[in-house]
Amino acid sequence: MNIRDVAELAGVSPATVSRLLNQTGRVSASARERIEKVIQTTGYAPGRQSGRIEVNHNPTIGVLIPSLLNPVFSEIMAGIQERARHFGFSVMIADTGYERERERQAVVDLIRQRVAGVILTVASVENNEALSLLKEFSFPFCLVHNRSEEDEPSVFVDNYQAGYDVAAQLIAAGHTRLGMVAGRFQVSDRAKQRYAGFQSRIDAGEMAISEALIEVDPCEDAPFDASRLLSMHRQVTAWFCSNDLLAMKLMHYFSRQGIRVPEEISVVGFDGMSFGQLVSPPLATVRVPHRMMGNCAVDLLFNSRHHTGLNLQRQLRYEVNLSGSVMTRQ
Incomplete structure (x- = not known):
């Protein structure tokens, strides 16, 4: 600085x-x-810059993501880096672990490094201090996966409608009792929106699914409440998971319990990650163009640096594919 x-x-x-x-x-x-x-x-201090080693000679984009362990963000990062190189920019990454305070500190650190702008996915856009800082300092940024309510630069899919469409297709396949395993809503507004759409279609069909929701910590290695799953698996015929990683863990859990997928129970993920097609049965999922989202976020970031007052939001298409780990119920 x-x-x-x-x-x-x-x-x-x-x-x-x-x-x-x-x-x-x-x-x-x-x-x-x-x-x-x-x-x-x-933390600027007038006397500190003299004699300091410059660490940011090359133009850099800051990227803030919730977890490096989730393959979704690896695909997004691949798209960001691919497009950033096209413009001659390097990338600096910060992992926040789905924690709001770490989001704020990461943004402060990236501002101190004088990056050209920030691409970020946050736990929730509501009352978010990291976003507030970026807006207060008029610092260029673009959201990925989060949808801003203020027409700020963002690239996303319609999570609510996707959840609605999954429930609609499961009902059309003859399932009469559905459940959902989701990342905790307080750390993922995407999971919350997917559940809202899922629940909306179920309510419209007058189906009772009381307590057929399990929230888990997205960073835990063994997130499932075994007792609740075992007590509900005889009633629930299809589980919708808020991401593919949770869906794969759920399928693994059922396999260990001797419960066959999809013959006895169906599982649907969300993301369309390639590893989901390498298992047997292949994972039914909602396919999202994550690499394209990363490309698009870089374009929107540079556009936002030069064009204020324009709508820079981009909504991309998803595809619901229920083949594989979903079976039609007669």
Whole structure:
């Protein structure tokens, strides 16, 4: 960080920052407040930059994702890096572990590194401090998978409609009692939206599915409540999982219990990851173009740097494919 960086983030001139730091002239109260907020957030100190090793000679895009362990974000990263190289940019990655405080700190760290912009997936866009900082400093960013309510740059699929479509196809296949295994709603607004759409179609069909929802920690290795699954598997005929990783873990769990998929119970994932087609039976899933989402996010990020006030949201298509781990019920 240098005095020009502080001025840019605060929306003032370098001379104004200099007057405040050196107390050599008047600075308005509003400018003072903005400058002090930048200094407090970034930890800028006037004497630190001299003799410092520069670590960011090359133009860089910051990327903030919830988990490097989830293959979904690996595919998105591949798309981001592919498109960033096209523009001559490198990529700096931060893993937040689905924690809001780590999201905020990661954004602060990326701003300090003076990246050209930030591409991010957050737990939820509601009351999100990381997003608030980016907007307050007018810092270029683009959301991936999260859908902004304020027409901010974002690329996403319609999670609500996808959940609705899964339930509709399962009902059409003859399933009369459905359940869902989802990442905890407080750390994934995507899972919450998928469940809302899923539940909406079930309610429209007047099907009782009381307690047929299990929320799990997306970072746990063994997330399933075995007692609840065993007590419900005789009633529930099809489980919808909020991502493919959970669906594969569920299928593995059923296999260990001697419960056959799809003959005795059906399982549906969400993401369309390639590994789901390497198992037997192949995983039924909602296919999402993650690599394309990464490409698109880089384009939207650069567009947002130069065009303010335009709608930079992009909604991509998904495909519901229920072949494989889903069986029609007569």
